[in-house]
Amino acid sequence: MSGRFIVVDGPSGVGKTTITALLADSLAAEGWLVHPTKEPTRTRLGQTARYGTDDYHGLTLACLVAADRYQHLETEIRPALAAGQIVLCDRYLATSLVLQRLDGVDPTFIWDLNSLADRPDLTIVLTGDPNRSRSRAAARGIHSRFHRGGVDAGRREMELYVEVSAELSEAGFSVHVHDVGTQSPGEVVAALLDPVRALLGHGGDAQALTGSDARISES
Numbered sequence: 001m002s003g004r005f006i007v008v009d010g011p012s013g014v015g016k017t018t019i020t021a022l023l024a025d026s027l028a029a030e031g032w033l034v035h036p037t038k039e040p041t042r043t044r045l046g047q048t049a050r051y052g053t054d055d056y057h058g059l060t061l062a063c064l065v066a067a068d069r070y071q072h073l074e075t076e077i078r079p080a081l082a083a084g085q086i087v088l089c090d091r092y093l094a095t096s097l098v099l100q101r102l103d104g105v106d107p108t109f110i111w112d113l114n115s116l117a118d119r120p121d122l123t124i125v126l127t128g129d130p131n132r133s134r135s136r137a138a139a140r141g142i143h144s145r146f147h148r149g150g151v152d153a154g155r156r157e158m159e160l161y162v163e164v165s166a167e168l169s170e171a172g173f174s175v176h177v178h179d180v181g182t183q184s185p186g187e188v189v190a191a192l193l194d195p196v197r198a199l200l201g202h203g204g205d206a207q208a209l210t211g212s213d214a215r216i217s218e219s
């Protein structure tokens, strides 16, 4: 039994956490076993990375988030996949390729550091107006130096996510870039269900999920 590994990435405030949660609800309502999670994780190591960006920079932060990722894979993601679940992860490799690069780390080092991390079955990259994303992040609350900086910082972050999406595709990753524009969270999720259902292999027909597939909930 083997599940599916889907990650949701993109700039601060673009809506990753909101969309991951709603996507998880939609898939669960269709009967799929879903394991929503996020990086950095809620462990001591992960929280050190999430809230420690004023203390840790460059190579140190790159190694911290990579260590958290390997622990996450070993203790949570791989077991959930082995149990046939759909793992939905808020932030993953694209974040490292963008934020650590903004932090002055050579991309080759970031690729090398992550070379033994599992390749997601689908990488969703959300993009959107940097002004809107930055204001949403500010309204929600700032807990990282990467959230600070004005719209110029937001624009650079967004451009890098677009570049990194192309890099990931070239490296053989399956990448779906979605511009959220002025869509509501519900509209974003509705648009993302197409590529997700294509991955899950039932052509958008939730009724086809009736008990024979190992990834379907017993309930």
Ligand SMILES: Nc1ncnc2c1ncn2[C@@H]1O[C@H](COP(=O)(O)OP(=O)(O)OP(=O)(O)O)[C@@H](O)[C@H]1O
Pocket: 010, 011, 012, 013, 014, 015, 016, 017, 018, 019, 136, 137, 140, 147, 180, 182, 183, 184, 185, 188
């Ligand atoms: N499509 C949307 N339309 C309107 N508001 C949204 C939308 N998506 C998210 N929001 C709101 O924007 C704020 C930031 O959303 P969220 O925390 O999901 O973003 P994020 O990308 O996970 O941010 P971060 O990376 O900084 O944690 C939240 O208050 C959320 O309710």
Ligand SMILES: Cc1cn([C@H]2C[C@H](O)[C@@H](COP(=O)(O)O)O2)c(=O)[nH]c1=O
Pocket: 012, 039, 040, 049, 050, 051, 053, 061, 065, 091, 092, 093, 095, 096, 097, 099, 100, 143, 144, 145, 146
């Ligand atoms: C996965 C990942 C995270 N970070 C840092 C950047 C931010 O401080 C936090 C993310 O916090 P949020 O609550 O999700 O906005 O973690 C990083 O530098 N590199 C990474 O790969």
